[in-house]
Amino acid sequence: MGIEFSGVSKTYPDGTEAVAEFSCSVPSHRTLALVGTSGSGKTTLMRMVNRMIDPTTGTVLIDGSDVRDLDKVALRRSIGYVPQAGGLLPHRKVIDNVTTVPVLCGTPKAQARADALELLAKVGLDPSLAKRYPGQLSGGQQQRVAVARALAADPNILLMDEPFGAVDPIVRRDLQDQLLALQSELGKTIVLVTHDIDEAFRLGDQVIILRTGGIIAQSGSPQEIVAAPANDFVRDFIGADRAERTLRTVDLDGRQVVVDGDDRPVGVLS
Amino acid sequence: MTWFELNQDLVWDLLGRHARLAIPAVLISVVIAIVLGRIAWRWPRVGSVVLGISSLLYSVPALPLLIVIPVILSVPLRSETNLVIALSVYGTALLAGTAADAFRSVDIRVREAAEAMGHSPTGIFWRVDLPLSLPVLLSGIRVVAVSTVSLVTIGALVGISSLGSLLTDGFQRNIREEVAIGVVGTMLLAMALDLLIVALGAVLTPWQQRTKAGATT
Numbered sequence: 001m002g003i004e005f006s007g008v009s010k011t012y013p014d015g016t017e018a019v020a021e022f023s024c025s026v027p028s029h030r031t032l033a034l035v036g037t038s039g040s041g042k043t044t045l046m047r048m049v050n051r052m053i054d055p056t057t058g059t060v061l062i063d064g065s066d067v068r069d070l071d072k073v074a075l076r077r078s079i080g081y082v083p084q085a086g087g088l089l090p091h092r093k094v095i096d097n098v099t100t101v102p103v104l105c106g107t108p109k110a111q112a113r114a115d116a117l118e119l120l121a122k123v124g125l126d127p128s129l130a131k132r133y134p135g136q137l138s139g140g141q142q143q144r145v146a147v148a149r150a151l152a153a154d155p156n157i158l159l160m161d162e163p164f165g166a167v168d169p170i171v172r173r174d175l176q177d178q179l180l181a182l183q184s185e186l187g188k189t190i191v192l193v194t195h196d197i198d199e200a201f202r203l204g205d206q207v208i209i210l211r212t213g214g215i216i217a218q219s220g221s222p223q224e225i226v227a228a229p230a231n232d233f234v235r236d237f238i239g240a241d242r243a244e245r246t247l248r249t250v251d252l253d254g255r256q257v258v259v260d261g262d263d264r265p266v267g268v269l270s
Numbered sequence: 271m272t273w274f275e276l277n278q279d280l281v282w283d284l285l286g287r288h289a290r291l292a293i294p295a296v297l298i299s300v301v302i303a304i305v306l307g308r309i310a311w312r313w314p315r316v317g318s319v320v321l322g323i324s325s326l327l328y329s330v331p332a333l334p335l336l337i338v339i340p341v342i343l344s345v346p347l348r349s350e351t352n353l354v355i356a357l358s359v360y361g362t363a364l365l366a367g368t369a370a371d372a373f374r375s376v377d378i379r380v381r382e383a384a385e386a387m388g389h390s391p392t393g394i395f396w397r398v399d400l401p402l403s404l405p406v407l408l409s410g411i412r413v414v415a416v417s418t419v420s421l422v423t424i425g426a427l428v429g430i431s432s433l434g435s436l437l438t439d440g441f442q443r444n445i446r447e448e449v450a451i452g453v454v455g456t457m458l459l460a461m462a463l464d465l466l467i468v469a470l471g472a473v474l475t476p477w478q479q480r481t482k483a484g485a486t487t
Contacts, residue, residue, distance in 0.1 A: 077388030087383030
């Protein structure tokens with residue numbers, strides 16, 4: 001079942017069309033990566049799932065029911081949300097950030113705290129950090145806390161709003177690996193918003209490349225998109241013509257070495 | 271024998287009265303200013319009118335205000351209530367704008383994330399906006415506290431007892447020491463209240479102290 005966008009549009013009062021007639025479905029336990037530049041409507045689309053934004057026309061369905069029929073607050077508590085950098089509550093300790101939603105939902109505090117400590121370990125954080133404030137952590141650690149916080153109430157759906165956009169490339173890679181490992185264990189239905197095509201390809205089972213105004217430039221698995229970019233916009237966006245995307249193999253002492261368009265080695269064929 | 275040694279009991283009594291006039295007025299100002307500031311933050315157009323009126327009220331001279339309030343609200347002229355109301359008007363006028371700024375100082379990313387996690391609008395106010403606006407709010411409350419303590423002395427002119435009574439009495443009877451004690455006492459009370467608010471602020475905003483002290487990598 002999962003999430004289904006059915007002909008959704010969003011037009012703001014000033015006439016700006018953020019999203020136009022967008023339809024797509026995300027099967028359960030799968031990751032949809034919405035990727036595009038700013039103004040492509042990717043965040044708007046994601047926010048329609050937890051009703052931070054209501055579409056002007058069309059409907060968003062979760063497991064077949066229209067989100068508009070659900071209570072906003074209850075709906076949001078049932079969906080995990082990983083904000084961009086800086087979205088933790090700065091005045092609450094790490095542990096209290098993680099227990100936010102369970103406590104709002106009425107889980108006894110002691111129980112919520114015990115669960116939170118386990119979750120912190122799961123996202124690769126030392127439990128000794130639990131008593132710190134977010135401002136005392138590095139950017140990468142903060143986003144790990146954000147992931148733990150989103151998972152705390154064990155939601156079926158996870159919304160991720162450029163979660164790793166503000167950390168340096170090495171930490172980002174780490175966080176992405178961690179998320180992939182968690183996802184293979186937990187199997188959430190994820191909607192990920194990113195402007196980084198490599199992140200979309202790494203994390204998404206399905207990738208939708210959006211152009212300005214929420215128009216789908218191409219939708220498909222990462223392999224499908226790389227193999228056959230639908231048009232020049234996609235070709236340009238994924239850098240299909242960049243040297244590092246055009247790989248070939250050369251034979252070197254009996255091993256198949258993969259090199260890119262500039263003849264730089266990227267690896268060997270196993 | 272100095273005047274102070276002979277009149278210690280009077281001074282302590284007046285100091286107590288002074289505090290009992292100033293503190294309720296500050297508390298009332300804080301509550302009303304937060305409400306007005308919230309309105310001004312939420313609806314900027316209504317807010318600019320509200321804040322405009324409140325700063326206009328601040329410009330009303332104190333003596334006429336002490337005479338107008340009894341007429342409008344039919345409280346006795348020489349009652350402590352009259353003075354507390356007048357001080358609350360000034361305190362609110364002074365603080366409402368700062369309260370609006372305090373709400374504007376809350377990081378929009380934090381508020382939006384809190385909303386997306388499922389905080390109700392009331393929950394956002396109590397658990398996110400109010401605590402995070404405290405640092406700015408407290409700086410405004412300090413100004414109001416000090417200004418209120420010094421304004422209390424005006425009450426002595428219409429016969430509401432406080433350390434201000436030492437000023438009026440001392441001037442009339444030409445006792446310099448009495449005037450000096452009235453001035454210094456008022457200043458010390460203002461400083462004590464200010465220190466109390468600073469200490470309270472440190473207790474209420476532990477994340478600020480810790481983040482400043484702790485190294486962030």
